[in-house]
Amino acid sequence: MEAWLESLLTLLALPKFGLSTVFVVAFISATLLPLGSEPVVFGLVKLNPELFWPAVLVATAGNTLGGAVSWWMGYGAELAVERVRHKPVEHRVLGWLERFGPKACLMAWLPVVGDPLCAVAGWLKLPFWPCVGYMAIGKFARYLTMTAALLWAMPGQVQP
Template structure:
């Protein structure tokens, strides 16, 4: 590991910097950008174990807010497409609509999944699923992911850093 990495991680893990860093990383990673927030959460908690719950809650809030932005982007994209082509729907969209209508906002529980979770939030907006129930299910799924992943990483890597 490069010599600069540990001091950099320690700086990012300072409580006055670390929680805001976790929020921003979690927010950005919940959009359609391909990145993960778990390393930032794990690094902060590894260096500041007393911040376990604050970091989990801040990451959940940032990731859920990012999912809500993805939902809004999906809704906006749908409105733009409707204006451009009329209100016709493709066969694929109708199948997705039927599947998601069956599950409704509960499908957003799966927003924690890698690869499909973030686009699922956008599709929920595209399909005009109710915003607040979608956000609530996103939050539950994302909270569960952070608790399980971070606890698992702490169990797998129990030693200190540095």
């Protein structure tokens, strides 16, 4: 088991397989699993500044696809527990999401609430492709802002 884990970590090591690592971590972090992908994007860009735009775009793609998986999970969950009664607070949140529709998925970039928001959008059967489009816009803005801000806050080249 340890040898398998070591070989997996070697395979995903930065920067040799950096963009694939960014994609996998961004994808997993967009599901309901608690994982942050920004440090991975920042680490790759810090080691390879020429990969700024590819890293931001790959992270956006992975995170958006993970959000789409969350949407489908929410859709399936809604079908499975359709008879569950909601509390008044849940009614307000669901009403807010129904009022804003797919545009609410712009908030998918938010920590803690963003990923469950994608699942709730699926639960409410909001239109899939518009939701994915708004997720992508929000997630792209997050990666662009976070990576640029971290590079600005921590200037300097990494010495090999």
